[in-house]
Amino acid sequence: MNTQILWFATRGAGIVSLLLFTAVVVLGVMTSVRWQARQWPRFLTAEVHRSIALLSVVFLALHIVTAVVDPYASLGWISAIVPFASSYRPFWLGLGVVSVDLLVAVIVTSLLRARVGRRVWRAVHWAAYASWPLALAHGIGAGSDASAAWMIGIDAACIFAVVTAVTWRLLAGRPSADLPAVVAAIGRGSSREPGALR
Amino acid sequence: MADVLRLDPIRCDGYGMCAELLPELITLDDWGYPVIAPGPIPDRLLDHARRAVDVCPVLALRLQAAPAARRPAPVPTAAGAGGR
Amino acid sequence: MTAPAALTRLLAGPPSQGGAEHLDAHRARLGKLPPVRDRREIVPVLEASGLLGRGGAAFPVGRKWRAVAERSAGDAVVVVNGAEGEPRSAKDRVLMSCRPHLVLDGAIVAADAVGANEIVLYVGSEHRDAHRALGRALAEREPDVRARTRIVAAPVGYVAGEATAAVHFLNTGDARPTFLEQRPHEAGVGDRPTLVQNVESLAYAGLIARHGDAWYRSAGRGQTRGTALVTVSGAVPQPGVHEIEFGTTLGEVATLAGITGRDASAVLVGGYFGGWATLEEVLERPLDPADRAPDRIGFGCGVVSFAGPETCGVRATAEIMTFMAGQSAAQCGPCVFGLAAIADATRRLAVGAAAADDLRRIDRWAGQVAGRGACHHPDGAAGLLHSALRVFADEFARHQARGWCSVARAAVA
Numbered sequence A: 001m002n003t004q005i006l007w008f009a010t011r012g013a014g015i016v017s018l019l020l021f022t023a024v025v026v027l028g029v030m031t032s033v034r035w036q037a038r039q040w041p042r043f044l045t046a047e048v049h050r051s052i053a054l055l056s057v058v059f060l061a062l063h064i065v066t067a068v069v070d071p072y073a074s075l076g077w078i079s080a081i082v083p084f085a086s087s088y089r090p091f092w093l094g095l096g097v098v099s100v101d102l103l104v105a106v107i108v109t110s111l112l113r114a115r116v117g118r119r120v121w122r123a124v125h126w127a128a129y130a131s132w133p134l135a136l137a138h139g140i141g142a143g144s145d146a147s148a149a150w151m152i153g154i155d156a157a158c159i160f161a162v163v164t165a166v167t168w169r170l171l172a173g174r175p176s177a178d179l180p181a182v183v184a185a186i187g188r189g190s191s192r193e194p195g196a197l198r
Numbered sequence B: 001m002a003d004v005l006r007l008d009p010i011r012c013d014g015y016g017m018c019a020e021l022l023p024e025l026i027t028l029d030d031w032g033y034p035v036i037a038p039g040p041i042p043d044r045l046l047d048h049a050r051r052a053v054d055v056c057p058v059l060a061l062r063l064q065a066a067p068a069a070r071r072p073a074p075v076p077t078a079a080g081a082g083g084r
Numbered sequence C: 001m002t003a004p005a006a007l008t009r010l011l012a013g014p015p016s017q018g019g020a021e022h023l024d025a026h027r028a029r030l031g032k033l034p035p036v037r038d039r040r041e042i043v044p045v046l047e048a049s050g051l052l053g054r055g056g057a058a059f060p061v062g063r064k065w066r067a068v069a070e071r072s073a074g075d076a077v078v079v080v081n082g083a084e085g086e087p088r089s090a091k092d093r094v095l096m097s098c099r100p101h102l103v104l105d106g107a108i109v110a111a112d113a114v115g116a117n118e119i120v121l122y123v124g125s126e127h128r129d130a131h132r133a134l135g136r137a138l139a140e141r142e143p144d145v146r147a148r149t150r151i152v153a154a155p156v157g158y159v160a161g162e163a164t165a166a167v168h169f170l171n172t173g174d175a176r177p178t179f180l181e182q183r184p185h186e187a188g189v190g191d192r193p194t195l196v197q198n199v200e201s202l203a204y205a206g207l208i209a210r211h212g213d214a215w216y217r218s219a220g221r222g223q224t225r226g227t228a229l230v231t232v233s234g235a236v237p238q239p240g241v242h243e244i245e246f247g248t249t250l251g252e253v254a255t256l257a258g259i260t261g262r263d264a265s266a267v268l269v270g271g272y273f274g275g276w277a278t279l280e281e282v283l284e285r286p287l288d289p290a291d292r293a294p295d296r297i298g299f300g301c302g303v304v305s306f307a308g309p310e311t312c313g314v315r316a317t318a319e320i321m322t323f324m325a326g327q328s329a330a331q332c333g334p335c336v337f338g339l340a341a342i343a344d345a346t347r348r349l350a351v352g353a354a355a356a357d358d359l360r361r362i363d364r365w366a367g368q369v370a371g372r373g374a375c376h377h378p379d380g381a382a383g384l385l386h387s388a389l390r391v392f393a394d395e396f397a398r399h400q401a402r403g404w405c406s407v408a409r410a411a412v413a
Helices: A003-032 A042-069 A077-081 A090-111 A118-125 A128-142 A149-172 A179-187 B017-021 B043-055 C023-030 C043-049 C061-071 C091-098 C100-114 C128-139 C143-147 C163-172 C199-211 C213-217 C250-256 C313-326 C333-350 C358-369 C377-391 C393-401
Strands: B003-007 B026-028 B034-036 B061-065 C076-082 C116-124 C149-154 C194-198 C227-234 C240-245 C266-269 C275-278 C303-307
Touching: A003 A042, A003 A128, A003 A149, A042 A077, A042 A090, A042 B017, A042 B043, A077 A090, A090 A118, A090 A128, A128 A149, A179 C313, A179 C333, B003 B034, B003 B043, B017 B026, B017 B043, B043 B061, C023 C100, C043 C061, C043 C100, C043 C199, C043 C213, C061 C076, C061 C100, C061 C194, C061 C199, C076 C091, C076 C100, C076 C163, C076 C199, C091 C100, C091 C128, C091 C199, C091 C227, C091 C240, C100 C116, C100 C128, C100 C194, C100 C199, C116 C128, C116 C163, C128 C143, C128 C149, C143 C149, C149 C163, C163 C194, C194 C199, C199 C213, C227 C250, C240 C250, C250 C266, C250 C303, C275 C377, C313 C333, C313 C377, C313 C393, C333 C358, C333 C377, C333 C393, C358 C377, C358 C393, C377 C393
Parallel strands: C076 C116, C076 C194, C116 C149, C227 C303
Antiparallel strands: B003 B061, B026 B034, C227 C240, C266 C275, C266 C303
């Protein structure tokens, strides 16, 4: 296959993956802080988050397959699975591999959520916050277009979006109600019932 | 086969997405928690019910076969009591 | 105790002020338990006796044992529930402190009947006398009983005695109710079939194993047979734990407690998951869990608490609702927020600072919380509130409208 086409495909799919992954992170935060607007109910955020996550897997697969298959890049399948095993920029490529490994864990546990249980699902899902910066770093370090002005612009926009989202998440505190705190506030001074027997 | 909606009130965190997707059967109380109409789900709403179950971020909602259709309790066999 | 001798069963024997009954006195009075082989055949006897559970739900004991026995492979667990978190109930701790061997007998019979190899005595940690008495009683028993029995201190709290909470505590140290697919009798302690049974129920079961179901059924005036313990408290000269025949009227219990004339005007029956009634309307009504009359009073865990005319029903309700809200396990939104809202509003009513529609809203909230938690805690609170709104209706209206309390004959707060 024309190696130029493969190379363009790898770069294009990689950039689209980053954009989609960024959108997924932002939508994930919006789900957990229960954001809604008049014409945008909460369930929509959750469903779009999932749809885009699955879409990004498609582009990620394209990115990885075209990179491995490309004879010019001389990457074996091993370097796509085992981090830091490539001959080309092993560190920066390896970050991408780690990012994908984490992402696979997130996706698999999400698809099998009913089986693995909420606690496991939740713990693994937090890995997404680690996976995204690794993907970004991989693009900056191993990407062929990293120094181009337009690519820097895209990277900056993605960073801005995720930093905003994470800040939002942190400021929102505990999105779910702190039930024990509500009960404790009642209990202060009232837990001993006057009619109780010795 | 009639299905019923069953809510795990401990898992439920008041996201309220189920009520958005199935307003015919689920409303929210004064504090944002779902109140589910009892009884079997009408056939025309089954798909919506499944979507509501799927969307719940904490898996608090479940579709269960109506009690009449549930399997009876296991009877000890001659080979040894129970499967414990 | 002033119950007639023939109907004193659990409380027969030495007076409670004398402390725990020892094993030799216990055996001298009652003889030994039937042999193990017979104990395995006990479930039909219990079913025939019609013995109902004494933890508050009045579930048939025989049916419960059968459910566990059917699933046991010899590895079931018996949890002897002596948590007694109900503030106005003292019957369980009195029974454990004075007749620990009755409780142990019941537990042994239950263990053999359902095929259990472990007995856990789950005793409220605040019931020190009960702990001591059971510990000493256990030490008097045979090695094979001691080897499979342990005493566990249940955390203090209203919901700690709930069946799934007890199982959860024994499994994880967390005494909060659970909402699992499988009930305790299917998978409980250590994932094994588990029987959670109140101490009083077990005490009666032990006696039925000795004397038979006909003996048990020989007492009782109505549909529910047998006797039961009640805790009488409140504005009474002689509070305490009494044993009565089912079907005994509230008027007779009032007399037992020394009430005469206008001492009391209202009575709380069943505990905080029971209900209020005016004394006049229930004087002739029988204490019987099976009483299905429209104006039935229920039985619950045998709490009979009298309120005198000097008690403000609104204030009493506010105190109880605040207690119930504070005792929530804090796992389910409707229970936490609903009971908190109810507690705040009843407190405002009690001090005459009610908002315009507080009274209407409490009724609405009570309807919104019932049945929406993982356990029956909010249901109990809502039921109690409804009965209070009915029995103390005038009082509530006065507090809502003018902030005057007819009881105190003064402006509220």
